[in-house]
Amino acid sequence: MAGMRPDVTVVVFTYDGRHHLERLLPTIAQQTATGFAIHVVDDASTDDTLAWLAEHWPAVTVFPAASNAGITATMARSIAGAQTDYVALLNNDLELDPSWLEELLAAIERHPDAAAVEGKTLRFDHRDVIDGAGDLMRRNGYPDRRGQGEPDDGRFDEPAEIFSVSGTAALFRRRAFEDVGGFDTDLEAYYEDVDWGFRARLRGWTAWYVPGARAYHVGSATAGATPGRFTPLIIRNQILITIKNWPAPLLLRHGPRILFFELKWLPFNVLHGMGRHHLRALAGVARALPSTLRKRRAIQRGRTADWRELARVID
Numbered sequence: 001m002a003g004m005r006p007d008v009t010v011v012v013f014t015y016d017g018r019h020h021l022e023r024l025l026p027t028i029a030q031q032t033a034t035g036f037a038i039h040v041v042d043d044a045s046t047d048d049t050l051a052w053l054a055e056h057w058p059a060v061t062v063f064p065a066a067s068n069a070g071i072t073a074t075m076a077r078s079i080a081g082a083q084t085d086y087v088a089l090l091n092n093d094l095e096l097d098p099s100w101l102e103e104l105l106a107a108i109e110r111h112p113d114a115a116a117v118e119g120k121t122l123r124f125d126h127r128d129v130i131d132g133a134g135d136l137m138r139r140n141g142y143p144d145r146r147g148q149g150e151p152d153d154g155r156f157d158e159p160a161e162i163f164s165v166s167g168t169a170a171l172f173r174r175r176a177f178e179d180v181g182g183f184d185t186d187l188e189a190y191y192e193d194v195d196w197g198f199r200a201r202l203r204g205w206t207a208w209y210v211p212g213a214r215a216y217h218v219g220s221a222t223a224g225a226t227p228g229r230f231t232p233l234i235i236r237n238q239i240l241i242t243i244k245n246w247p248a249p250l251l252l253r254h255g256p257r258i259l260f261f262e263l264k265w266l267p268f269n270v271l272h273g274m275g276r277h278h279l280r281a282l283a284g285v286a287r288a289l290p291s292t293l294r295k296r297r298a299i300q301r302g303r304t305a306d307w308r309e310l311a312r313v314i315d
Contacts, residue, residue, distance in 0.1 A: 004035030005105065008171075009082035010090065013074045015043040017092035018052050020218070025057060027096040033105060037061065041078045044068040072192040075167055076183045079174075088171045093218035095124065096169075103213035104171040107159070115176035115205035116197070118165035119213025120156060128152050131217045134162030134209040135194055136315045139254045140261035141242045143194040144315075146209070160209045163313050164197020169215040176205050184295075186288065190230060191237040198245040201310055202303040231274050235265070235281035240288055244296045247307040250314070 010028055014021060021040070028038060040057075042049055044065040053062050063081050065074075078089055086108065088101060100119060107117045121131040133147040133156040145166065147156050165172075170193075180200045183192045197207060242258060251258070269278040 003033065005033045005086075005101075006035050006037075007085040008033070008036035008088065008101070008105065009039055009084045009086070010036055010088045010101065011039045011041060011078040011082060012090045012092055013041045013043065013071070013078055014045065014049060014092040015068065015074075016045045016047045016049070018045075018047050018049040020092040020094075021049065021053070024090065024092060024094050024096070025060070027094075027098070028090075030098050031096070031101045032099050033102045036101070037082070037084065039063060039078065039081055041065075041074055041081065043070070043074045071189045072183050072187050073185045075192060076185050079172075079177055079182060082174070085174055086171055087174055089167055089169070091168050091217070093124075094169055095216040097214040100169075100213045100215055101171070103210050107208055107210040107213075108171055108173060111206060111208055113204070113206050114173065114208050115180070115200040116165040116170050116172040117208045117210050117213075118162070118170040119209075119215055120152075120211045121166070121169055121215045121217050122152060124216040124218045127216060130156060131219065132166055132168065133211070134160070134207070135164045135166050135197060137163045137194070137198070137313075138315050139257055141246070141254070141258040142238060142261060143191055143241070156209075157211050159211060161313065162207050162209045163315070164194055164201070164207050167193035168217060176200055179203055180205070186291065187237045187240070188233060190233045191241055195237070195241045195245065198241065199299060201313065202245065202247070202299060202305055204305045204309075231269070231277040232281040232284060235269075235278055236284040236288070239281075239285050240292050243289070243292050244299055247300065247303065247310065249307045250311060253311075254314075 038060045040060055041063045044067050104117050108114050118134050120133055123129045123131045130147040130150045130152055132145040136146045137143050180203050183196050266278050269275055
């Protein structure tokens, strides 16, 4: 599988991240697969990212922005700017093993129904701890990272079908975007990858975990880790994804579990000093509800997968 791959674009999205690009770009250039295009999609950085790229990485195609649009809009631009059969999406705060791309290409070509594949992502500063081994959807409606925080002790060393892939570091089939549509930019940030993966599932696509493709993730390097800063978006988007994507038979089956989770989430956040953030999220849900219901009708009309097949991959 190693060799020239002009059918692949590797896309890095970044904001004020030149120091991260200094680490990531050399590991992209050292991939055992070669011949692919490299794009950097910048979200109106205020540091010297663009000048540094022009000086040190002139072969990289750079997509600047006039104003900061946020991560989901940047991810959407990343797909729009790539015309190859496969598109790898990468956060800027990563380091890749040399065979990362080769392993993912081999896997996605083994699974012609795969919309996307994801490798084993480890914590950058604790490389024996899993950062993520794919995304999962719980029966209470909460999306989560498979294996996050668990030791890399062999329990995630087997390839596996997963619910969806994370936008942190994954390889996508462009034809799936032509079928499913793009990332929902109304979500702004958080869970846009889960939302897209859910919609892909509803169209009959699958997703796979590839343990041999290893990446190392700093985490919260661009968004920051300020407690509560993004809590309203996380809560709002989780609810909107549930409303948009869950087929009616699964809502009937798991509705009580989903409702119980939502009802206990609010007092939990109040107890931890984030009640106002939760109320802001619920206000955001109310504002977005009419458009979300319109999206739901379109998504469910276009569903081709049997709900029982979807139930199989919900944790």
